[in-house]
Amino acid sequence: MFFPSTIPRIDQYYRPESLEEAVALLASHGKEARVLSGGTDLVTLMRNHALAPRCVIDISRIGDLGYVRFDEAGGLRLGALATLKALEQSTVVRERYSLLHEAVVHMGSPTMRNQATVAGNICRASPAADTAGPLLCLEATVHLVGSGGRRSVPITEFFAGPGKTVLAADELVAEVRVPTLPPGTGSAFLKLMRVAEDLAKVSASAVLTLRDGRCTDARIALGAVGPTPLRARRAEAVLVGASLDDRAIALAAETAAEEIRPITDLRSTREYRRQVTSVLVSRAIRLCVDRRQ
Amino acid sequence: MAERIELRVNDRNQVVEVEPFTTLAECLRNQLGLIGVRVSCNQGDCGACTILVDGQPVNACMELAIEAEGRSVTTIEGLARNGHLHPIQQAFVEHHGMQCGFCTPGMIMVARALLESNPAPTEQEVKEALVGNICRCGSYPKIITSVLSAAQTMREG
Numbered sequence: 001m002f003f004p005s006t007i008p009r010i011d012q013y014y015r016p017e018s019l020e021e022a023v024a025l026l027a028s029h030g031k032e033a034r035v036l037s038g039g040t041d042l043v044t045l046m047r048n049h050a051l052a053p054r055c056v057i058d059i060s061r062i063g064d065l066g067y068v069r070f071d072e073a074g075g076l077r078l079g080a081l082a083t084l085k086a087l088e089q090s091t092v093v094r095e096r097y098s099l100l101h102e103a104v105v106h107m108g109s110p111t112m113r114n115q116a117t118v119a120g121n122i123c124r125a126s127p128a129a130d131t132a133g134p135l136l137c138l139e140a141t142v143h144l145v146g147s148g149g150r151r152s153v154p155i156t157e158f159f160a161g162p163g164k165t166v167l168a169a170d171e172l173v174a175e176v177r178v179p180t181l182p183p184g185t186g187s188a189f190l191k192l193m194r195v196a197e198d199l200a201k202v203s204a205s206a207v208l209t210l211r212d213g214r215c216t217d218a219r220i221a222l223g224a225v226g227p228t229p230l231r232a233r234r235a236e237a238v239l240v241g242a243s244l245d246d247r248a249i250a251l252a253a254e255t256a257a258e259e260i261r262p263i264t265d266l267r268s269t270r271e272y273r274r275q276v277t278s279v280l281v282s283r284a285i286r287l288c289v290d291r292r293q
Numbered sequence: 294m295a296e297r298i299e300l301r302v303n304d305r306n307q308v309v310e311v312e313p314f315t316t317l318a319e320c321l322r323n324q325l326g327l328i329g330v331r332v333s334c335n336q337g338d339c340g341a342c343t344i345l346v347d348g349q350p351v352n353a354c355m356e357l358a359i360e361a362e363g364r365s366v367t368t369i370e371g372l373a374r375n376g377h378l379h380p381i382q383q384a385f386v387e388h389h390g391m392q393c394g395f396c397t398p399g400m401i402m403v404a405r406a407l408l409e410s411n412p413a414p415t416e417q418e419v420k421e422a423l424v425g426n427i428c429r430c431g432s433y434p435k436i437i438t439s440v441l442s443a444a445q446t447m448r449e450g
Contacts, residue, residue: 005335006314011294013313013359036360043316043355044336056313058360109425111343111350111403196424197338 007043008052015058019080019145019174022059027147027170029055035172036060037081038115040108041124059172068093076178084113084121084131097178098291099187099205100134107131109197119173122158125165125228126199132159132229133205133221134189140178146171159228182217185209186292188284191223192276194267200224201268204256204280208239208288215239220252220281225260225273232256235281244289253282298362302327303371311358318342318353321368329369329398333427340426343399344368350406352425369398372405381405381443390439392430399426404440412448416441 012029016022026033034053036042037060045051059065065081070092078087087093087104094101107113107121107130121131122142132155140155147170155176160166167173181187191203203223209216218239220232235256242248262273295310302325309324321327321344331341335354342353345367372379378386381404391397400423407414407422414422419440428436
């Protein structure tokens with residue numbers, strides 16, 4: 001593949017010092033503008049001439065947005081500039097949201113994880129975005145700030161298509177909030193890739209809650225098998241109320257493989273993605289059962 | 294529109310004129326002559342352009358020069374002190390942690406950041422730290438030996 005070596009001309013570069021200033025800039029530049037934080041996606045897309053914004057708004061120096069905070073009442077809060085590395089190093093993420101930790105440690109290289117942010121990963125809206133599956137299973141909410149004020153969107157409604165989100169042209173992600181998980185819950189993230197640091201051929205995320213041997217809540221998300229990262233609702237429905245024996249797990253895995261819409265591309269084929277989706281889903285369910293706390 | 298920015302590069306203040314679309318790798322190589330910043334894939338896959346910005350490893354091809362305004366940048370050229378190679382560079386020489394040498398600066402910069410935060414890494418930790426750095430000669434075993442040996446030398450002071 002040929003990669004043009006230079007980035008297309010950018011006329012204006014801004015470095016706002018607050019989210020409000022960034023929103024005002026976005027409002028005045030509209031679709032001509034792109035937001036830059038870690039740059040690992042944006043700079044690459046510009047270099048490959050997939051994007052050629054006239055204006056870049058660099059939010060990377062807005063103070064105090066790199067936080068990863070947790071409290072029992074509010075759950076986990078990730079600031080707009082929280083890097084993948086910050087999540088990787090967070091004890092609370094590792095211990096209480098283990099699927100998010102597992103997703104992050106397999107994303108890109110350690111160097112890239114210093115630069116890349118969680119908010120950037122979801123705003124890029126790649127069907128293969130690795131933080132998306134865990135956040136979908138955790139039923140995170142995305143808190144947005146725009147010229148009209150603030151609003152929050154459940155992450156299950158955030159993705160609108162490949163590379164598309166529900167963000168308006170003058171909106172930015174200010175924070176991602178993740179609720180706490182009930183007792184008896186286990187989680188897992190599994191990713192099939194060609195080599196270390198690659199994008200997923202398929203990823204499977206699961207969060208299951210069990211009580212008295214029966215599944216009371218099931219959330220399964222799949223990556224790189226449809227136009228957006230998606231929840232496998234029918235597979236989830238198979239599990240809720242069931243005791244998680246081999247038969248129920250096999251049925252859920254088979255159902256998940258039926259409800260996806262995979263394509264063939266350079267990383268994998270449609271058929272292969274369908275087959276391994278059922279394998280990953282069944283493994284993820286078993287891991288959740290073993291790990292519940 | 295070109296802008297004048299100040300960077301601190303290898304402990305010296307530098308004023309450069311950059312366009313908003315100039316990458317840090319392009320600026321360091323073309324304007325400051327720091328050609329130890331190697332550009333290969335130009336999209337963050339190979340790690341050859343790894344430098345340190347405020348002590349953290351960064352792919353210089355994925356960062357705009359203007360983003361680094363006011364930051365402290367370290368390239369491979371900034372590691373030697375008073376004509377003496379840095380212990381990591383010395384270890385790569387002694388253990389021949391390279392073949393063609395193209396990936397070497399990036400490998401050494403990642404190793405520098407690793408040993409700063411973890412002075413006694415295991416072999417596995419070295420491998421994990423270097424996962425984003427590709428060596429197409431396949432010199433990985435000697436690169437890992439070099440990093441482990443440098444760690445020991447640095448610990449012994």
